Amino acid sequence: MTAQALAPVEKKVAQRRIALTGNHAVALAVKMCRPEVIAAYPITPQTPVVEKLAEYVNNGELDAEYIPVESEHSAMSAVIGASAAGARTFTETSSQGLGHMYENLPIAVGMRLPIVMGMAVRTYSAPINVWGDYSDVMSMRELGWIIYIAQSAQEAFDTVIQAYRVAEDSRVHLPAVVAYDGFWTSHVLQPLDVPEDEEEVMRFAPITRSWVRLDVDNPAQLGAVGTPEWYWEVRWQAVEALRESQKVIEEVDEEFGKWFGRRYGLFRTHRTEDAELVVVTYGSLYGLAKKVADRLRQEGVRAGALRLRVIRPWPGDQLKKALEAAEKVFVIDRAINHGAYLQGPMAMELAATLQRPVYSALATIGMRAIDSDMIYEAALKVLKGLWAPNQTYTIGLRGGYE
Amino acid sequence: MRVETVWLGRGGQGIVTATYIVANAAVIDGFYALANPEFGAERRGAPVKAFLTIDKSPIEDQEPVKTPDVVVIFDDKLIDTMRFAIDAVKPGGHVIVNTAKSPEEMKKIIGRNDVYLVLLDAVGIALKHVGLPVPNGPLAGAFSKVMGFPRLESIKTAFETQLGKAVEENFAATKEAYETALVVPPERVEQAAKPKGVISTTSAFLTGPYEIVGWPEVSKAGAVFPGSSLFYATGGWRLEKPVIDHSKCIMCRKCWMYCPDDAVVEAWKEVQGPRGRVFRMKVIDFDYQYCKGCAVCADVCPTGAIKMVREI
Amino acid sequence: MSSGGRFAKIPVYIRGNYLVKTAIKAAEEYQGQYEYANFELPDEELFLPGHGLCASCTIGVIARHMLKVFGPDTVVINPTGCAEVSTVVYPRTNWGVPWIHVAFGNGGSVASGIEAAIKALKRRGVIDPGRRINVVVFAGDGGTADIGFQALSGMFERGHKVIYVMYDNEGYMNTGIQRSGTTPFGASATTSPAGKKVPGNVTHKKPMAAIAAAHGIPYVATANPAYVHDMVYKFKKAMEVDGPSFIHVLQSCTPGWRFEPKYAIRVLELATETGYWVNYEIERGEFRVTLPVPRRKHVKCFLQLQGRFRHLKPEEVEYIQKVIDRDVEEINRVVGREVIGPVDPSLPCLTERK
Numbered sequence A: 001m002t003a004q005a006l007a008p009v010e011k012k013v014a015q016r017r018i019a020l021t022g023n024h025a026v027a028l029a030v031k032m033c034r035p036e037v038i039a040a041y042p043i044t045p046q047t048p049v050v051e052k053l054a055e056y057v058n059n060g061e062l063d064a065e066y067i068p069v070e071s072e073h074s075a076m077s078a079v080i081g082a083s084a085a086g087a088r089t090f091t092e093t094s095s096q097g098l099g100h101m102y103e104n105l106p107i108a109v110g111m112r113l114p115i116v117m118g119m120a121v122r123t124y125s126a127p128i129n130v131w132g133d134y135s136d137v138m139s140m141r142e143l144g145w146i147i148y149i150a151q152s153a154q155e156a157f158d159t160v161i162q163a164y165r166v167a168e169d170s171r172v173h174l175p176a177v178v179a180y181d182g183f184w185t186s187h188v189l190q191p192l193d194v195p196e197d198e199e200e201v202m203r204f205a206p207i208t209r210s211w212v213r214l215d216v217d218n219p220a221q222l223g224a225v226g227t228p229e230w231y232w233e234v235r236w237q238a239v240e241a242l243r244e245s246q247k248v249i250e251e252v253d254e255e256f257g258k259w260f261g262r263r264y265g266l267f268r269t270h271r272t273e274d275a276e277l278v279v280v281t282y283g284s285l286y287g288l289a290k291k292v293a294d295r296l297r298q299e300g301v302r303a304g305a306l307r308l309r310v311i312r313p314w315p316g317d318q319l320k321k322a323l324e325a326a327e328k329v330f331v332i333d334r335a336i337n338h339g340a341y342l343q344g345p346m347a348m349e350l351a352a353t354l355q356r357p358v359y360s361a362l363a364t365i366g367m368r369a370i371d372s373d374m375i376y377e378a379a380l381k382v383l384k385g386l387w388a389p390n391q392t393y394t395i396g397l398r399g400g401y402e
Numbered sequence B: 001m002r003v004e005t006v007w008l009g010r011g012g013q014g015i016v017t018a019t020y021i022v023a024n025a026a027v028i029d030g031f032y033a034l035a036n037p038e039f040g041a042e043r044r045g046a047p048v049k050a051f052l053t054i055d056k057s058p059i060e061d062q063e064p065v066k067t068p069d070v071v072v073i074f075d076d077k078l079i080d081t082m083r084f085a086i087d088a089v090k091p092g093g094h095v096i097v098n099t100a101k102s103p104e105e106m107k108k109i110i111g112r113n114d115v116y117l118v119l120l121d122a123v124g125i126a127l128k129h130v131g132l133p134v135p136n137g138p139l140a141g142a143f144s145k146v147m148g149f150p151r152l153e154s155i156k157t158a159f160e161t162q163l164g165k166a167v168e169e170n171f172a173a174t175k176e177a178y179e180t181a182l183v184v185p186p187e188r189v190e191q192a193a194k195p196k197g198v199i200s201t202t203s204a205f206l207t208g209p210y211e212i213v214g215w216p217e218v219s220k221a222g223a224v225f226p227g228s229s230l231f232y233a234t235g236g237w238r239l240e241k242p243v244i245d246h247s248k249c250i251m252c253r254k255c256w257m258y259c260p261d262d263a264v265v266e267a268w269k270e271v272q273g274p275r276g277r278v279f280r281m282k283v284i285d286f287d288y289q290y291c292k293g294c295a296v297c298a299d300v301c302p303t304g305a306i307k308m309v310r311e312i
Numbered sequence C: 001m002s003s004g005g006r007f008a009k010i011p012v013y014i015r016g017n018y019l020v021k022t023a024i025k026a027a028e029e030y031q032g033q034y035e036y037a038n039f040e041l042p043d044e045e046l047f048l049p050g051h052g053l054c055a056s057c058t059i060g061v062i063a064r065h066m067l068k069v070f071g072p073d074t075v076v077i078n079p080t081g082c083a084e085v086s087t088v089v090y091p092r093t094n095w096g097v098p099w100i101h102v103a104f105g106n107g108g109s110v111a112s113g114i115e116a117a118i119k120a121l122k123r124r125g126v127i128d129p130g131r132r133i134n135v136v137v138f139a140g141d142g143g144t145a146d147i148g149f150q151a152l153s154g155m156f157e158r159g160h161k162v163i164y165v166m167y168d169n170e171g172y173m174n175t176g177i178q179r180s181g182t183t184p185f186g187a188s189a190t191t192s193p194a195g196k197k198v199p200g201n202v203t204h205k206k207p208m209a210a211i212a213a214a215h216g217i218p219y220v221a222t223a224n225p226a227y228v229h230d231m232v233y234k235f236k237k238a239m240e241v242d243g244p245s246f247i248h249v250l251q252s253c254t255p256g257w258r259f260e261p262k263y264a265i266r267v268l269e270l271a272t273e274t275g276y277w278v279n280y281e282i283e284r285g286e287f288r289v290t291l292p293v294p295r296r297k298h299v300k301c302f303l304q305l306q307g308r309f310r311h312l313k314p315e316e317v318e319y320i321q322k323v324i325d326r327d328v329e330e331i332n333r334v335v336g337r338e339v340i341g342p343v344d345p346s347l348p349c350l351t352e353r354k
């Protein structure tokens, strides 16, 4: 399924238009999903999410246990405990906070806990930098989490709801992270449509409680030692579940469209059908990529844009189909894959998927400012053969590779 | 020349150290050697296996030994669980066993007439010289005796580097074993014959009698459920077993309270009275399936009703 | 901390060189009968046999009795360590109650999450609101005093109703006997070996019970599995308070302490008989010695049974004795009376049993 076909369908659920920042949109979505336990720790740029949730809880608008933990390690530990005890849970973090909770991330996968985590992305220190790039979420790719990257406040809102439904599906039972641009989405006020009746969200994503839980009436032990004879098989179930989750993600997205009138697909495309050049990126940058494609089209270049949305599980076959005809695939990455053949993480994965050279560039590192002209210039270099495939260029690095 | 060996014992018996010492000594003697222990999650007492390969040429093919030339068994109670290893010894190879049993009995237990049986009371020898039931030094001595290498002096040097202490005591035990180990030659050897079995590459045998299933069948999220440990008969870890004299027992239940393995149980015993009437009495008994022979019960018993009796 | 007591702000007894000020006052020592006589400890075992702990490991003794008191409506959180790796190894488990291991340094936070979840699920009617479910952390000294310290402190400070049982074998035993924050002075461990220059570990035990008490939690106790009745009485009390509780239990370890397995209980008895380990409780700020020791044995009785202290020179043993004497003095001062008596050299170290 390519995302192109996803024209708005008729909405079943009555909605109202409001304006929120990305962070507050996420907090509102979480509130509507009625988690039972929230444990989180402040870190820029996601802090407003956990503040807002605390406010909801303390005002009695959300009946949840809010644990103001003393670190992100404890935040993830507490939601693992709570989820294992059968509760719907939420936490959110960025960058160093993710690093701090890291050892617990693969544990949530092995225990098959449907935790939903938000992430207003931010780069890693050093130098310390509180601004948004995708270094943090990219470092989660090997762990077994479902990874969504949203473009806007609306999509972040919608994706949180979808994530609960997917994670708790008995074919999946895996944790999911919903990432979005630190600042460029998290702190940008945007319009979005939200259900008039919050109950609709719980109707769409009811708490299944179908996962393996700690239950005094049916005592199980979770977190056993997996010796070399067993580890692989137990872990493999999570591998298969993540693979399987792709179907569920699509299914849920489709149904979400029927209910709420918005669908996103595994990735989105813009004028790619006949494109000779496709600019691939993720997060809020997609808007610029689309603008550049349109500008190039006006100048007679068959250009298109593609936005990666679900990067784990990786929709390889679908991407292959969508990009098959494109002569030049130009990936603008927003995180550094230090020391790799291509320094852009998604460029590497797309090259492996398409099994041909791709064009690669880095942008917005440490939230270095960017505009559509800069992307346009870069696209021209690719078109004119000034930039070669199999190399990583930079857009905006002083003294960089341009 | 290459000699491939498998050493089987229990955590705490010094099996890893034994292979390190023999390997180290072989290196001193100019050989190449690889001592490759397998580490499980268990504590001392649980079965452990280690591979030791000695060669004249460098060894790069570091893989599990499947049909060893020599198997060294640290504990004759392990023979039944480790029969697969004995079956895998090449005809004409060696089975070295720490045992206090008679050669006739051992021949029967081992059940092979095409290998050398090397028997020694390694625990007894170790207790005599080192004061601890660590059979590793004596087994290294027996190995040296039947294989002709490594040299005893090299073993002594290896004790110095590997242990760094109690070298004389350990070496005395090694020497006594070298001198006294009993070698029972095979009745007949068909050199061309293949061993009866091979040692499986997985070490699954160590963890219990569980069905080894594929990924779709393992329990979701790796969850486990109560009762499963009851198949794990830790009684095999024992060197000594507790035996009770009911006439001395005052049923204070201290032994029950302090047994870390829940191996002290209450049982009903029938006793005949002087005029034939049968009485049922509640008594203390042991669950030898799980008793690890730690002797805590004997030590806490206020009346000395429990005695420890050596089993191997 | 319940404040406004008769003796506000009395320095708490701390082993080693430090004093922490907190509102702790003396209380009468425990006078009552223990809840359970030998025959009344429940027969039901919720910690089943067939585990991989070393022969004689007293983790088994603690776990058995702990679950006898807490019963089946208990969730156990077991951070990484000997207890965890030896008791739940796929596909087997020794625990008869729900149990979870997440990682090494997060017993306190996983428990916080579970406790919070139970509360929330009771409110939403998923769990019967009238049902009492004990949330129990069973963690080693490393998982508590070192890597899990922050999570523990957070859990206390936020007031989660969790019973935290720290089994203290005075080292990282699972990884092969490295020192931890609770390894005592003079002990040889693999990362504090008795060397030619340094006589083993040169720091004192981190005073975990006092640190827990300083958080103002309602119940803190020390216990010793050699005194089962005292230990289970404390489990019972911890279960009944409303708020976090902390029980610091000494646990003997054959390979770590290097004693003959059969002495696993004896060595623990000696710990108390020498005043090395004092069994007390701090209940809502009231300090009470639950096992008075009228006459103490010399600490060498405790030390000489263990290989980890074998290298100590007589002066070092005397230094340890002095530290204990000072600690005992401090305790007696806090209690206001001599609950732990003087060293009596005539007491034999080991009374041979028949």
Ligand SMILES: Cc1ncc(C[n+]2csc(CCOP(=O)(O)OP(=O)(O)O)c2C)c(N)n1
Pocket (backbone or CB within 6 Å): A103, C080, C081, C082, C083, C104, C105, C139, C140, C141, C142, C143, C144, C169, C171, C172, C173, C174, C175, C180
């Ligand atoms: C983050 C992390 N660091 C280190 C380890 C390795 N490790 C596992 S258990 C352990 C020591 C456990 O010590 P303690 O808590 O005292 O328990 P014990 O083994 O003594 O029972 C260590 C260092 C780990 N599992 N995780």
Ligand code: SF4
Pocket (backbone or CB within 6 Å): B241, B242, B258, B259, B260, B261, B262, B263, B264, B286, B290, B291, B292, B293, B294, B295, B296, B297, B298, C056
């Ligand atoms: S020897 Fe140890 S394991 Fe066996 S019954 Fe006695 S105390 Fe229990």
Ligand code: SF4
Pocket (backbone or CB within 6 Å): B244, B248, B249, B250, B251, B252, B253, B254, B255, B256, B284, B300, B301, B302, B303, B304, B305, B306
């Ligand atoms: S400790 Fe001794 S006297 Fe007491 S019940 Fe056990 S065997 Fe009997």
Ligand code: SF4
Pocket (backbone or CB within 6 Å): B043, B044, C052, C053, C054, C056, C057, C058, C059, C082, C083, C086, C169, C173, C174, C252, C253, C254, C255, C256
């Ligand atoms: S090493 Fe120590 S704590 Fe660990 S199982 Fe053995 S005796 Fe118990």
Ligand SMILES: [Mg+2]
Pocket (backbone or CB within 6 Å): C140, C141, C142, C167, C168, C169, C170, C171, C172, C173, C180
């Ligand atoms: Mg420890």
